[in-house]
Each structure stands twice: as structure tokens, then as C-alpha cells.
Amino acid sequence: MPADHSAPVTGGRTPTVIRLLVLATFVVILNETIMINAIPNLMTSLDVTERAAQWVSTAFMLTMAAIIPTTGWFLQRVTTRRAYAIAMGVFLAGTALSAIAPSFAVLLLGRIIQAGGTAVMMPLLMTTLMTVVPEHDRGRVMGNVTLAISVAPAMGPVISGLVLQVGSWRWLFVLVLPIAGAVTWFGLRHLDNIGEPQAGAIDVSSVGFAALGFGSLVYGLSKFEPDNVTTPALIVAAGVALIAIFVLRQLRLQRTGSPLLDMRTLLSATYTKALILMSVAFLAMLGSMILLPLYLQNLRGLSPLQTGLLVMPGGLAMGLLGPTIGKLFDRFGGRVLVIPGSVGVSLALAGFTQISMSMPYWQLLGLHILLMISLAAAFTPVFTLGLGALPPHLYSHGSSMLGTLQQVAAAFGTALVVTVMSARSTSLVESGTDAVTAHLDGMRLAFGVSAVLSLVVIVMAILLPNRADSPEHAAVEPEARTPELVKD
Incomplete structure (x- = not known):
């Protein structure tokens, strides 16, 4: 029988349902970046071009962007356990198919199926958290969530670098399969349903x-x-x-x-500001995640594994500080964290505009750690403030919209920095500048564009309230309102 979640969760204890969902989310998000280092291996093993091999990451991102908008509707129509079972079951099927893929087409299909399961997990985690955790404790619990969603992408390239040193790309899926299977089994044994599913045709x-x-x-x-x-x-x-x-x-x-996706979430001014801040901050983060490896590997001659190890401390710092930042948010509110965090993002990106062939690695490491810590200081409070300003029946739609715009921001950030960098370096080469200097200048300009865009993050941080507004029920007409979740 599902447990009774009508009683508030006491402070200092993360609900079991959240712990289980965080663990599962960590496992599935890890796979979003785990194939980055495997491109050369795939080209040789499956006899494909580099452009084709890049699709193992592009297809994953495309599938996420296409499916996430439907998750708000989906999560209101099924129980927590069923949503979890479907998401992890689909992810496991995709992982198994990828591991045994006899051709590149089958591998690509496996990655698409994997992404289908991953797309459900983040909105499921966020919606459940906002439903079962009282407002006064959300910062601390959201901090634990930040650990999963920030450390996983940072660890992907490092883990794949280590595995590819000793084995083929198939081991990236073979090793994940039993872990994901154990997480799924454990979750289904201990996961309780939160709320009642609602009727409604798609x-x-x-x-x-x-x-x-x-x-x-x-x-x-x-x-x-x-x-x-x-x-x-x-x-x-x-x-x-x-x-x-x-x-x-x-x-x-x-x-x-x-x-399918309730636009009334945007009637909340706080949620809309949080959405803009998160999207631009995510754009800046993804831009740096693309540029820094290109600089370290193509210009400084580091291996993929060395590159992964250099950027790993920043990802770990971001994740490990998440719980502390969450506790500070619960105690002092958001502005004391979000405003310095947004300034730190701009300063770190401005620092990267000074890259050279002789910049010490400790300076690069310091700038990357500053960027990751600053993003952590912003992400945890902004997630909590934005979703906290919505009435409960819009939590799933708010999580879905946030996840969708993150995928769009990731694609836009990647396109922007690569286009700016390539256009600048090509122009300089044509005018007679040597290739290394031209590429460096192109990267500096791309980092500069990201730094300028990050000023939007500072503006939104200043406009955000210190605490979440009361859920803006008045923004939704009662007769048009979707029935609220009824807890077991």
C-alpha cells in the first residue's frame, strides 16, 4: 500500500522517494555526456565518419527536446511508480540495445530510446520534490538534487575516458546496465505513489x-x-x-x-524570471563546456582523459556544495546566493577571454571552479524560487517547461559559441594570421559573447524576490484550473 504523504516532511531528513529519484536521475543523466570521448572509437569500430558519429550525442539531445514538453501532461496522468517504471524500463531497453548494437543505426536507435527514459526522470524528480517537501526545507533538499544533476554531466567524460583507455565503447553501456537495473529494482521495491493520477485524453x-x-x-x-x-x-x-x-x-x-504544456505557468512573474535566468545560465555553462575541451585538446595537446580530469574538480565542487547552498537558501533566502553567483558566472567567463598558449593550468582550473561554484549558487535557489511560485497543480508543467528550455539553451549555446569561434578564426586565417593564433582569438571572442550574455543572469538575479511568492492561484481562473494532486 502507498504510504501516507499527507503529513509534512520534517526538516533535516530527505524523503526516501526523493533519494531514490535522485539516484536514478544521476544514473540516466550520466549518459547524456558519457559518449563525448567515444567518437574516434566509434569511427573505427563501426566505420562511420566523424559527422555521423556525432549523432550519438545529437540524437540524444534531440529526443530530450522532443519528449520533455509532453512530460507535464504525462506525470499528471500516471502514478509515481508507473512513471518511474516506464522511464527506467525504457532507459534500460535503450542501454541494452546500445551495448549489443551490430551497426551504427542500431546504436543510434538505442541512444534515442535511452533519451526517452531520461527525459521523464528530471521532471518526475522536480515535481515529486515540490509536492512532498515543505517550503521551509526545499532549499536543502534541492541542494541534494543539484549534486546529482551537476556532478553527473561532469563525470560522464571522465568515466568514459577511463573506460576507453582499457576497453571498447560497448563497455560504456555494459557497465551502466547492471547499475541502472539495480537502481530500478530498488526503486520499485521502496517507491511510494505521490498523489492521484488525473483523467484526460492526450x-x-x-x-x-x-x-x-x-x-x-x-x-x-x-x-x-x-x-x-x-x-x-x-x-x-x-x-x-x-x-x-x-x-x-x-x-x-x-x-x-x-x-499538453500549461502556459499559465508563465503568468507567475517569479517563475518567468527564474526561467530566463536558468536558460541563459545554462547557455553560458554549455558554451564553456564546449569551448574548454576544444582549447585544451586541440591547442594545448591534452588527451580526453586529461581534459576530463582537469574539469572534474569544478563539477564535483558544484555538486558537493549543493546541499550547503540549499541550507543557506532555507536560512537566508535567495538573493544572498543568486546575486553573487550570477556575478561570479560573468567574472569566470570574462577570465576565460584571457586564455593563451601559456596560461597556467592552475588558472584554468581556478576559473572553471569559480564558474561551477557560481552556477551552483544560482541554480539551487532559482529552481526552488521558480517552482515554489507555482500552485501545486502546475508543478509538473513548470518542471517540463524548464527542462525543455534547458535543452534549447544547450543547443543555442553550442551553436552560438562554435559559430562565433569558427567565423572569427576563419576570417583571421584568410587575412594571413597563423592558425593557432586565429583559433585562440576565435575562442576568446566566443567566451566574450558568453560573458556579455551572462549579464542577463545578473539582471534577472536582482529582479528575483528573496523568497518564493505565494503560489499565484489568482492567475488561474478557478473554472479553468486543473484539479490539484490529491495525496494518498
Whole structure:
């Protein structure tokens, strides 16, 4: 029988359901970055080009972007246990298929299936956390969540670098399979249902518009190159048009049925500010995650494993400080963390504009740690403030929208820095500058663009309140409101 979660969770103790979901989320998010170092291995093993091999990461990101918009509706229609079982079951199937893939096409299918399970886990974790954890304790618990979602992407390249030193790319999936299986089994034994599922048919056209719209947008952004702008721009424009149709469809469904993604989340000023801050901060973080390995490997001659080890302390610092930052948020509120954190992001990115062929590695390490710690100081409070400003029946939709925009921001950040860097370096080479100097200058400019964009994060940080506003129920007409979760 499901446990009774109607009683508030006492401070100082993270609910078992959250611990289980954090563990599962860590395992599935790890796979988003675990294939980054495997491209050369794949090219040799499966006889594919570098451009084709890159699809093992691109397809994962595209699938996430296409599926996450549907998770808000999905999580309101199934029990917690069923959502968990489906997400982990799909992830396990994709992992097993990838491990035994006889061809690149089958591997790509396995990665797409993996991403389908991963897409559900983050919104499920966030929605459950906001439902079972009282407001006064959310910062601490959200800090533990930050540990999982920040350390996992940082550890992916490091783990893959170690594995690829001694084995083939298949071991990246073979090793994950029993861990994910054990996590799934343990979770299903101990996980309780939170709330009651609601009735409501899915709007098929909304699913199509969301998948094609967000998928096209992310795909188009991932294809931008200095010598290939027109075609990606047309794909992005088509994606934006389909997303506009999707939004109009959701606005209509809010009056007549069940929207796939409830736009009434944006009526909360605090949530909207948090959404903008998180998206731009994520863009800046992903931009640096792309540029720094390129600089360290292509210009400084480090191996993928050495690069992973150099950036690992920043990811670990970000994750390990998460719980402490969460406790500080519960005690002092968000502004004391978010404003210094946003300033730190800008300072770190500005510092990276000074990279050279002789910059000491300890300076690079220090700047990366500053960036990661600053992002941790911003992410935990902003997640909590933004979702905390929504009424409970919009938690799943708020989590879904946040996850969707993170994928779009990741694609946009990658496209932006690579395009700026390539355009600048190509221009300098054509004017007679040597290749190394041109590439360095291109990277400096790309970091500079990221630093300028991060000023938006500072502005949003100043505008955010210190504590979450009362959920803005008034923004949603009672007759149009989706029934709230009924806890067991």
C-alpha cells in the first residue's frame, strides 16, 4: 500500500522517494555526456565518419527536446511508480540495445530510446520534490538534487575516458546496465505513489507540434556553421513557427480541455524570471563546456582523459556544495546566493577571454571552479524560487517547461559559441594570421559573447524576490484550473 504523504516532511531528513529519484536521475543523466570521448572509437569500430558519429550525442539531445514538453501532461496522468517504471524500463531497453548494437543505426536507435527514459526522470524528480517537501526545507533538499544533476554531466567524460583507455565503447553501456537495473529494482521495491493520477485524453496534434517544433529548433541550432547558415536558419525558422502553433494550441486547450504544456505557468512573474535566468545560465555553462575541451585538446595537446580530469574538480565542487547552498537558501533566502553567483558566472567567463598558449593550468582550473561554484549558487535557489511560485497543480508543467528550455539553451549555446569561434578564426586565417593564433582569438571572442550574455543572469538575479511568492492561484481562473494532486 502507498504510504501516507499527507503529513509534512520534517526538516533535516530527505524523503526516501526523493533519494531514490535522485539516484536514478544521476544514473540516466550520466549518459547524456558519457559518449563525448567515444567518437574516434566509434569511427573505427563501426566505420562511420566523424559527422555521423556525432549523432550519438545529437540524437540524444534531440529526443530530450522532443519528449520533455509532453512530460507535464504525462506525470499528471500516471502514478509515481508507473512513471518511474516506464522511464527506467525504457532507459534500460535503450542501454541494452546500445551495448549489443551490430551497426551504427542500431546504436543510434538505442541512444534515442535511452533519451526517452531520461527525459521523464528530471521532471518526475522536480515535481515529486515540490509536492512532498515543505517550503521551509526545499532549499536543502534541492541542494541534494543539484549534486546529482551537476556532478553527473561532469563525470560522464571522465568515466568514459577511463573506460576507453582499457576497453571498447560497448563497455560504456555494459557497465551502466547492471547499475541502472539495480537502481530500478530498488526503486520499485521502496517507491511510494505521490498523489492521484488525473483523467484526460492526450491531444495528438499538440504532441506532433511539440516534437517537430522543439526537435527542429534544436536540430537547426546544432547544424549552424560559418559556411552553412541558410539551411539551418530555415530549419530553425520552421521550428519556431511550429512552436508558435503549439503555444496557440495550448492556449485554446486551457479553455476547452487538458493542455499538453500549461502556459499559465508563465503568468507567475517569479517563475518567468527564474526561467530566463536558468536558460541563459545554462547557455553560458554549455558554451564553456564546449569551448574548454576544444582549447585544451586541440591547442594545448591534452588527451580526453586529461581534459576530463582537469574539469572534474569544478563539477564535483558544484555538486558537493549543493546541499550547503540549499541550507543557506532555507536560512537566508535567495538573493544572498543568486546575486553573487550570477556575478561570479560573468567574472569566470570574462577570465576565460584571457586564455593563451601559456596560461597556467592552475588558472584554468581556478576559473572553471569559480564558474561551477557560481552556477551552483544560482541554480539551487532559482529552481526552488521558480517552482515554489507555482500552485501545486502546475508543478509538473513548470518542471517540463524548464527542462525543455534547458535543452534549447544547450543547443543555442553550442551553436552560438562554435559559430562565433569558427567565423572569427576563419576570417583571421584568410587575412594571413597563423592558425593557432586565429583559433585562440576565435575562442576568446566566443567566451566574450558568453560573458556579455551572462549579464542577463545578473539582471534577472536582482529582479528575483528573496523568497518564493505565494503560489499565484489568482492567475488561474478557478473554472479553468486543473484539479490539484490529491495525496494518498
